[in-house]
Amino acid sequence: MKAFIHHGLPGFEGAAYRDMPEPTAGPGQVRIRLKTAGLNRRDLRILHAGKEGDPPIILGSDGAGVIDQIGPDVHGIHQGDEVIINPTLHWFKNTPAPPPNYEILGSPTHGTFAEFIVISADQVEPKPSYLSWEEAGVLPLSALTAYRALFTRGRVQSGQTVFIPGAGGGVATYLVQFAKAVGARVCVASRSEEKRQHIRKLGADVIIETGQDWLEALEGDKVDLVIDSVGAATFDKCLTILKPGGTLVTFGATAGDEIQLNLRSFFYGQFNLLGSTMGSQEEFREMLQFITKHQIRPVIDQYFPLSEARQALHRLQETHNFGNIGLHIS
Amino acid sequence: MKAFIHHGLPGFEGAAYRDMPEPTAGPGQVRIRLKTAGLNRRDLRILHAGKEGDPPIILGSDGAGVIDQIGPDVHGIHQGDEVIINPTLHWFKNTPAPPPNYEILGSPTHGTFAEFIVISADQVEPKPSYLSWEEAGVLPLSALTAYRALFTRGRVQSGQTVFIPGAGGGVATYLVQFAKAVGARVCVASRSEEKRQHIRKLGADVIIETGQDWLEALEGDKVDLVIDSVGAATFDKCLTILKPGGTLVTFGATAGDEIQLNLRSFFYGQFNLLGSTMGSQEEFREMLQFITKHQIRPVIDQYFPLSEARQALHRLQETHNFGNIGLHIS
Numbered sequence: 001m002k003a004f005i006h007h008g009l010p011g012f013e014g015a016a017y018r019d020m021p022e023p024t025a026g027p028g029q030v031r032i033r034l035k036t037a038g039l040n041r042r043d044l045r046i047l048h049a050g051k052e053g054d055p056p057i058i059l060g061s062d063g064a065g066v067i068d069q070i071g072p073d074v075h076g077i078h079q080g081d082e083v084i085i086n087p088t089l090h091w092f093k094n095t096p097a098p099p100p101n102y103e104i105l106g107s108p109t110h111g112t113f114a115e116f117i118v119i120s121a122d123q124v125e126p127k128p129s130y131l132s133w134e135e136a137g138v139l140p141l142s143a144l145t146a147y148r149a150l151f152t153r154g155r156v157q158s159g160q161t162v163f164i165p166g167a168g169g170g171v172a173t174y175l176v177q178f179a180k181a182v183g184a185r186v187c188v189a190s191r192s193e194e195k196r197q198h199i200r201k202l203g204a205d206v207i208i209e210t211g212q213d214w215l216e217a218l219e220g221d222k223v224d225l226v227i228d229s230v231g232a233a234t235f236d237k238c239l240t241i242l243k244p245g246g247t248l249v250t251f252g253a254t255a256g257d258e259i260q261l262n263l264r265s266f267f268y269g270q271f272n273l274l275g276s277t278m279g280s281q282e283e284f285r286e287m288l289q290f291i292t293k294h295q296i297r298p299v300i301d302q303y304f305p306l307s308e309a310r311q312a313l314h315r316l317q318e319t320h321n322f323g324n325i326g327l328h329i330s
Numbered sequence: 331m332k333a334f335i336h337h338g339l340p341g342f343e344g345a346a347y348r349d350m351p352e353p354t355a356g357p358g359q360v361r362i363r364l365k366t367a368g369l370n371r372r373d374l375r376i377l378h379a380g381k382e383g384d385p386p387i388i389l390g391s392d393g394a395g396v397i398d399q400i401g402p403d404v405h406g407i408h409q410g411d412e413v414i415i416n417p418t419l420h421w422f423k424n425t426p427a428p429p430p431n432y433e434i435l436g437s438p439t440h441g442t443f444a445e446f447i448v449i450s451a452d453q454v455e456p457k458p459s460y461l462s463w464e465e466a467g468v469l470p471l472s473a474l475t476a477y478r479a480l481f482t483r484g485r486v487q488s489g490q491t492v493f494i495p496g497a498g499g500g501v502a503t504y505l506v507q508f509a510k511a512v513g514a515r516v517c518v519a520s521r522s523e524e525k526r527q528h529i530r531k532l533g534a535d536v537i538i539e540t541g542q543d544w545l546e547a548l549e550g551d552k553v554d555l556v557i558d559s560v561g562a563a564t565f566d567k568c569l570t571i572l573k574p575g576g577t578l579v580t581f582g583a584t585a586g587d588e589i590q591l592n593l594r595s596f597f598y599g600q601f602n603l604l605g606s607t608m609g610s611q612e613e614f615r616e617m618l619q620f621i622t623k624h625q626i627r628p629v630i631d632q633y634f635p636l637s638e639a640r641q642a643l644h645r646l647q648e649t650h651n652f653g654n655i656g657l658h659i660s
Contacts, residue, residue: 096575
């Protein structure tokens with residue numbers, strides 16, 4: 001089968017579109033003929049972290065497709081079922097942290113940038129029928145990340161104000177839609193005029209140029225919750241706009257991960273800094289119910305054929321995208 | 331009346347034991363003849379932050395005594411009632427953060443290092459009868475701080491392991507006793523052999539020399555909760571012993587308040603960093619019920635007469651104390 005893999009040298013040099021052996025479903029497993037797959041920044045990190053001697057690994061955490069082979073001891077799933085893949089492996093219940101054997105699909109296990117994937121049957125969920133294949137294929141990782149960060153960790157409430165510094169990637173587009181769906185007021189900062197315009201269409205209430213004085217732009221109204229994936233570049237600014245007792249959920253650090261923090265200001269402010277990453281199977285299912293109830297759709301930036309996964313990853317690396325980038329497979 | 335005050339120059343130069351006008355209870359207020367008062371590091375901070383031209387201010391946040399004058403419009407309090415003072419002003423309900431007009435007793439309002447104090451009637455609570463005057467006088471601020479940090483913020487549960495880096499001050503002695511009372515396992519670090527011996531007597535399960543490798547000393551068992559008031563000096567070490575999904579409550583920074591934090595490790599660890607300081611009236615009342623139920627007593631380091639408040643503050647500044655330092659007043 002055709003697949004987009006990484007092996008050997010770090011970076012794009014180690015990446016290739018090539019033939020890989022077609023996998024077969026073992027006990028408890030299903031094989032999916034993938035229709036679509038989605039890109040995540042994690043794919044780039046794995047590409048760049050590669051080293052000589054690595055075995056070939058099929059990249060990709062997100063995907064959707066049709067069940068085409070069912071292994072022994074699998075119940076309740078049928079040939080031809082349309083499914084979406086939960087990329088969180090081995091983390092089922094909504095515990096404070098994943099178990100030690102937790103993994104994300106797509107390294108060290110083979111991922112979704114391929115014609116077929118074999119995966120444990122408990123990693124698949126019915127594809128929400130109102131979503132297109134293009135929408136379903138890019139949804140899982142970023143929508144799950146947004147769900148856990150905003151609800152399980154941030155516990156956003158109707159009427160609260162949520163601030164999202166950095167409107168670029170896929171997760172932000174879900175954060176805005178999810179927060180609006182529960183009746184929160186949403187403020188977003190972005191450096192890009194184009195992204196600010198996109199965010200406006202998603203329903204954000206206040207849209208700020210990142211370089212502005214944020215508190216001034218908010219007319220002095222501090223916020224209840226910040227959901228941040230920018231990290232070092234704007235961390236200090238996030239705390240200046242947080243209400244006493246407010247919460248900052250951190251789930252990414254695209255602009256640096258080493259921050260300085262004044263503990264005294266932090267505890268006098270009764271602040272909460274909460275780390276979040278991915279989510280459990282329980283949260284994945286809640287997220288699917290939530291988006292179905294509110295008919296929320298992923299924002300699609302651009303689709304490429306699987307054979308052009310390299311170009312798709314370049315686009316993601318250059319952060320030109322607004323919303324999710326996907327791959328057409330079949 | 332006699333009082334220990336600060337005015338003018340910063341530091342001990344601006345401190346004096348002298349006569350101050352005897353206050354009178356106005357509407358909604360009571361006057362207390364103080365029996366005992368307690369010292370806190372806050373008193374030292376106010377002393378050292380003083381500046382020329384400051385009006386004389388009576389120091390002290392903690393105290394207990396007998397009602398001896400009742401102003402108009404006060405109900406349910408009687409002459410001769412034995413009371414303990416809640417040092418948190420204007421923060422009544424257990425909200426995520428105190429209201430904007432929140433203050434701590436003892437600057438800018440006159441405090442407890444005096445023969446009399448006039449205070450709003452809703453700031454006094456019945457003295458738990460099993461406590462001596464010496465115990466009641468030193469209890470309020472540090473026991474309230476410990477209560478909020480450990481229960482409201484840290485949500486400690488029976489069976490969890492709590493780590494307390496720094497066993498010195500008053501708050502740590504309550505943290506150990508409170509956590510043991512609810513069935514938690516308690517680990518404490520201290521640089522001082524003498525303090526480690528004291529902590530052992532309070533029931534701590536594991537006692538570590540601060541310079542040791544903490545994780546090794548814990549035999550590799552990470553902890554659920556860290557309640558920290560040391561700050562910069564040991565902040566990194568705290569995160570190395572915290573379980574994934576674990577919580578660090580910060581309520582002080584005696585060894586520096588500027589810390590560095592790696593956000594990526596923090597969110598991959600699903601950690602929680604929660605700021606805490608003081609507590610509300612609601613928490614003060616819960617704390618009094620809790621200590622009464624468990625018959626918990628403050629650890630008293632040493633008592634001085636009010637006239638020797640200066641020497642008492644020196645002892646606190648040199649951190650030679652284990653437990654609370656108090657002043658006998660009448």
